[in-house]
Amino acid sequence: MKFDIIPNERIGPIALGMTCEEVKTILNEKHYSGSNGDSDYYFLNGLQVEFEENLANFIGISFSPDYTVYYKNINVFDVDAEKVFILIASGESLRHSYDASEYLFPDQAITLWDADSQYDRIGKENRVIWAQIGIGSQSYVEAVS
Numbered sequence: 001m002k003f004d005i006i007p008n009e010r011i012g013p014i015a016l017g018m019t020c021e022e023v024k025t026i027l028n029e030k031h032y033s034g035s036n037g038d039s040d041y042y043f044l045n046g047l048q049v050e051f052e053e054n055l056a057n058f059i060g061i062s063f064s065p066d067y068t069v070y071y072k073n074i075n076v077f078d079v080d081a082e083k084v085f086i087l088i089a090s091g092e093s094l095r096h097s098y099d100a101s102e103y104l105f106p107d108q109a110i111t112l113w114d115a116d117s118q119y120d121r122i123g124k125e126n127r128v129i130w131a132q133i134g135i136g137s138q139s140y141v142e143a144v145s
Contacts (some may be wrong), residue, residue: 001067005076007091007108007135011059012067014049016137018056023049031066043067048132052139060111060134063121069133071110081115081128088112100128104144109136111144 003012010016013026020040024032033041039050046064049056061069063077070076072091076084082098089096092107100115114131123129136144 003061003067003069005061005069005071005110005133005135007110009135011047011061011069011135014047014056014059016056016059016135019054020049020051020056023056048134050140052137055137057137057140058111058134059136060113060132062132063119063129065121071133076133077119077129078122079129081112081130084130084133085112104141106141106145109138109141110134111136 005011014023023040027042031042033043033045035041038052039048041048043064043066046062048060050058068075072087074087081100085098085103088105088108088110092105096105102114103112111134112130115128116131117125117128119129119131120127
C-alpha cells in the first residue's frame with residue numbers, strides 16, 4: 001500500500017477532518033488496532049489518528065511493512081532523518097534548523113518525532129530514521145506551537 005503525505009490535507013487515504021467512522025470504513029476493520037482516549041490506531045499501531053470533536057485533527061505514521069510512506073516521491077522511512085528534514089524544510093517559507101528530537105513545520109503542519117537508528121527497519125538500524133511523521137490541522141498546530 002502506498003501512502004503519500006499531502007501537507008495540510010492527508011496521509012494516504014486518510015484526510016484531516018474525516019470522522020472516526022469514515023476513517024474506520026476506509027482502513028477496514030482488519031487494520032484496526034484499538035483506541036486510547038481520542039486516538040484510534042491501525043496497522044499494529046503504525047498509524048495514529050487523533051480526533052477533536054470526532055474529526056481527525058492529527059495523523060501520525062510510523063514504518064510498517066504493510067505500507068510505504070512518501071513525501072514528494074521519497075520513501076521517508078528509507079532516507080536518513082536529516083535528509084527528510086531538509087526536504088520538508090524546503091517547502092517552508094522560513095529557515096529551519098535540524099532537531100532530532102521533535103519538530104513542527106508550521107506552513108505544512110508536518111511533525112517529525114524522535115530520529116534514531118533504532119527506527120531503521122529497512123537498513124537494519126544503520127541509519128537515523130524518524131520514528132513518526134505526522135500532519136495536523138490548523139487547530140493542532142496552534143495547540144502544539
